[in-house]
Amino acid sequence: MQSVYLSEPDSGNPISALRYGDCPLADPPDGWTTVRVQAAAANRHDLFALSGVGPAIGHLPIILGSDAAGVDEDGRAVLVYPVVEDENGTSLLSERHQGTFAEYVNVPRDNLIPIPSGISTAEAACLPTAWLTAYSMLFTRAGVGASDTVLVQGAGGGLSTALIMLAAAAGARVWVTGTSADKKAFATVLGADAVFDPGARLPEQVGYVMDSVGAATWNHSINCLQPGGTMVVSGATSGFEAMVDILWVFAKQISILGSSLGSRVELTDLIGFCLRHGICPPIHESFPLSEAGVAFQTMQNGTATGKLLLVPGR
Incomplete structure (x- = not known):
């Protein structure tokens, strides 16, 4: 074959x-x-x-x-x-x-x-890898819901596409960073409420950050979190090693959660979520x-x- x-x-x-x-x-x-x-x-x-x-x-x-x-x-x-x-x-x-x-x-x-x-x-x-990972990051690991604000680091790829569309469908306010005008425009079409340059200062801190970029965005992700906020990490496309200012972790009482794929039950739930919300x-x-x-x-x-x-x- x-x-x-x-x-x-x-x-x-x-x-x-x-x-x-x-x-x-x-x-x-x-x-x-x-x-x-x-x-x-x-x-x-x-x-x-x-x-x-x-x-x-x-x-x-x-x-x-x-x-x-x-x-x-x-x-x-x-x-x-x-x-x-x-x-x-x-x-x-x-x-x-x-x-x-x-x-x-x-x-x-x-x-x-x-x-x-x-x-x-x-x-x-x-669905099975990128979209299932996004579903698990948002809803199983972080528990994102309506009225929450989510920052997605990076725009354009399969995972970020899924994160934007799923979070928006759940009623969250979605902010995205992107490296080009085309990617920023695409994120907006998908449902992002605002798009920013990588590393940009945001209008306000957010409750949740979804990061699969890794070293290049790590400190920005932590700095963007409000006290008690949650960062979910599922990859490191820019590198696996990052310097962490530990002071911000305990002073702001933030949570850093790892996430990788999801279960068969979650994949079935993801299919149902997409059908209910008309997501393609x-x-x-x-x-x-x-x-x-x-x-x-x-x-x-x-x-x-x-x-x-x-x-x-x-």
Whole structure:
């Protein structure tokens, strides 16, 4: 079957480590089933693997991709929950098990979620990593609700898109930082109430900050919090090491919470939330598997507004 896989990482030029070609599909183990992939979403998790960061490096060669929607063996339209729990612990698809950038993927039967009417297969494929992480950050970890003010660090990517749309739908006031006029305009279209330059002084401090940028925004995020505020961290695209002025942490009694993905139940709840509020995840562009390099170059350049999809068979 045609697949996009990693056989040897390249920290200097991660995208050059992408390989496209024929990979065999193993028989699914007991309790697993095979899904015909119709759409798979690209994530920065894949870029990290290509650069040699993450558990996948111990299981090469491996097919990349953790998000997918498609058709199961019974002909049902299904969404794949990407977290696998087995005797070796917890991992994402494409870390210890072959991933979703292929014509078919084997997954545990319990990881399949029927796709209800009202959401397309392509839109569903956007949800399992970026959108589920955003949902968990906002509602499970932080408990954001109507009338709260939320600052989202960064605009344009899949996670920030989800954070803006979900928080706005919940009735929160949403402020966003963005590096370009296009990204700021896109954030406004999504529902942001105000947009600011990175590091800008805000009109007032906020109750919640959602940060996946890391080192570049860390101190700004802390400074923007009101006393008793909460910062939720789910990534570090600009770097993992940041200096922290500890005085502000205890003097303002702020909470710093880590967040990573979410549960299968949360993914089901996320689907219901999107349907109730009429939310359709924006898709920047769809590519055939053979053009995975173009998709990831777009991600690396930071020019995408919404999710990037790989579509087998195109």
